[in-house]
Amino acid sequence: MNKIVKEFQIGDLVFAKIRGFNAWPARITCKSNKKYTVYFFGTGQIGNVTSKFIFQYEEHKRKYATPKYLKRQSFKKAFDEIEVELQKIKSAAEKASSSVPQKADCKNVQSKPKTNISKPKVSPKHSAPIQKVTNRYNVLLVQGSRDQIISINLDYKKPKSFACVQTRKEWEAASLKEAEHLKFLIEFDLTEVVPVEGKIFFNLPLNQMKEVCIDRFNxxxxxxxxxxxxxxxxxxxxxxxxxxxxxxxxxxxxxxxxxxxxxxxxxxxxxxxxxxxxxxxxxxxxxxxxxxxxxxxxxxxxxxxxxxxxxxxxxxxxxxxxxxxxxxxxxxxxxxxxxxxxxxxxxxxxxxxxxxxxxxxxxxxxxxxxxxxxxxxxxxxx
CATH class of the missing domain: 1.20.58 (Methane Monooxygenase Hydroxylase; Chain G, domain 1)
Structure with missing residues (x-):
């Protein structure tokens, strides 16, 4: 029989095991050949793990998140962080499903008598095209030491409005200066970097970035x-x-x-x-x-x-x-x-x-x- 190879997607919540350590709550951040790069919750460390030592979080929660391990402060912190992430994912999924109109139950709906009134036809040229609206991030891209592309959001915590144009320009200049400093520290291994929600992304898809950010990086x-x-x-x-x-x-x-x-x-x-x-x-x-x-x-x-x-x-x-x-x-x-x-x-x-x-x-x-x-x-x- 052929051996089944486990496949994971970027963003999956998992338990990842490194030699000498217990299976630890983590998130898939990158895939390279046969290995996955994972972000370990609680510690904020990054590691490269083969699929053999990665397990889906919800399926293996009872096995690896035992009361014995949850007594350890470091593991409890990691467990709490991944649970928060899991709840966010479930909430987002529920919102998405609730926005989709449900089909009516055919048994409880009485058929209406047909009438000769016809609906007005809408000319195709007047119908608005359906567009998928996506908010693209204004980011500063950095190539990390492990060939990861790290994105720093330049609009992180940006106020919705400013007193004047000059104030906005000063805020944007300060944000860029701070991001460039962090970019330098990352490029030359002078700091450890971990994903920060809304601010620092690992391997952000290109279609979620503004084109000017990609051009600047190139x-x-x-x-x-x-x-x-x-x-x-x-x-x-x-x-x-x-x-x-x-x-x-x-x-x-x-x-x-x-x-x-x-x-x-x-x-x-x-x-x-x-x-x-x-x-x-x-x-x-x-x-x-x-x-x-x-x-x-x-x-x-x-x-x-x-x-x-x-x-x-x-x-x-x-x-x-x-x-x-x-x-x-x-x-x-x-x-x-x-x-x-x-x-x-x-x-x-x-x-x-x-x-x-x-x-x-x-x-x-x-x-x-x-x-x-x-x-x-x-x-x-x-």
């Missing part, structure tokens, strides 16, 4: 990909440049080609701070002269080489000056000392979020990270 993802691509190209091209200007030989024409590509990249402060070796290669190549005598070049070859070496130095100066400008240093000669100072700060800051998360930094999120660390430092925590 723009963010596209920009993140561009930044990562730029960082990879910076490393690749700089390493190729270093190899072409080696001590034993030189391929200066290739070096110029790589430098022309490096000049076209759109650098950011974080990209430059993340690749100190590449920055140092550009810095030293500003003084490049090669070894034409060691390479036994003739006079004509030396002249040609020297012309190309000048181009290499000029391109490296241009790139180095670009770095200085990004860091707000007017004089490129002063850039290296300032860069080293900021590099030390960058290493300390990124150590707090790990190498994996530091790849997702951009200039804005790095500035926010520094701001948070300064506040912690003032409080004596670092």
């Amino acid at each position: 723009t963010q993802i596209a920009q993140s990909k561009k930044n990562k691509s730029c960082a990879r190209n910076f490393v690749t091209l700089t390493m190729k440049l270093h190899n072409t200007l080696c001590f034993d030989s030189a391929h200066v024409s290739d070096a110029i080609n790589y430098l022309e590509q490096l000049l076209k990249l759109k650098y950011s402060r974080v990209i430059i701070l993340g690749q100190p070796l590449c920055v140092d290669i550009i810095r030293q190549a500003r003084r490049y002269v090669g070894h034409p005598i060691r390479w036994k070049f003739n006079d004509e070859e030396i002249k040609q080489f020297q012309k190309m070496a000048i181009i290499v130095r000029r391109y490296c100066e241009d790139i180095y000056s670009m770095f200085a400008t990004i860091f707000g240093v007017p004089n490129p000669l002063e850039f290296w000392a300032i860069y080293i100072q900021q590099l030390e700060r960058f290493k300390i800051a990124t150590k707090c979020i790990g190498n994996c998360n530091s790849e997702n930094l951009n200039d804005d999120t790095y500035a926010k990270l520094l701001e948070i660390l300064r506040e912690q430092d003032q409080c004596g925590r670092i």
